[in-house]
Amino acid sequence: MFRKAFTLYADQIAMPDTIRKPFCAELKRWDHSPRDAAKVAEKYLSTFDFTWPDGLVFLREYQGRRGTFKQLAALFAGCVYSKHRFFDQFEMAKRTSRAFPNLILSRGPVMQSCPIHGDKEGIILPVYDNYWQEYPLRESVFCRCRVRQTK
Numbered sequence: 615m616f617r618k619a620f621t622l623y624a625d626q627i628a629m630p631d632t633i634r635k636p637f638c639a640e641l642k643r644w645d646h647s648p649r650d651a652a653k654v655a656e657k658y659l660s661t662f663d664f665t666w667p668d669g670l671v672f673l674r675e676y677q678g679r680r681g682t683f684k685q686l687a688a689l690f691a692g693c694v695y696s697k698h699r700f701f702d703q704f705e706m707a708k709r710t711s712r713a714f715p716n717l718i719l720s721r722g723p724v725m726q727s728c729p730i731h732g733d734k735e736g737i738i739l740p741v742y743d744n745y746w747q748e749y750p751l752r753e754s755v756f757c758r759c760r761v762r763q764t765k
């Protein structure tokens with residue numbers, strides 16, 4: 615699942631195939647050390663040629679907030695981890711869906727509502743509802759949404 619999360623964001627910045635494997639493997643090791651993870655991200659992101667405004671989707675969006683290269687690298691790592699954790703949480707929710715069949719969607723620790731899920735804040739849907747597939751959480755840098763499992 616880590617690989618899947620990594621690939622999702624690697625695709626968004628058109629990362630060359632040649633660095634994906636080593637980058638992914640190294641990043642995976644630093645899940646609980648954001649500073650080291652950011653350093654790894656910085657190292658690999660600086661090896662390929664792109665311009666922040668043109669080559670990127672999500673980082674370009676973020677650039678509006680004047681992120682430095684360092685911050686953007688940290689952001690990349692953070693997005694991958696966050697998506698990875700969400701995959702795990704979702705798998706767990708499936709396993710325990712008999713006792714707790716629903717998920718409640720809430721806004722994460724942010725002021726603004728999510729551009730993707732904002733209109734559905736507070737909604738309660740079954741774990742297996744298509745909504746979660748059609749509008750997956752944590753696939754944009756602006757999505758900080760959370761779900762909690764409930765009866």
Ligand SMILES: [Zn+2]
Pocket residue numbers: 728729730731732751752756757758759
């Ligand atoms: Zn969201």
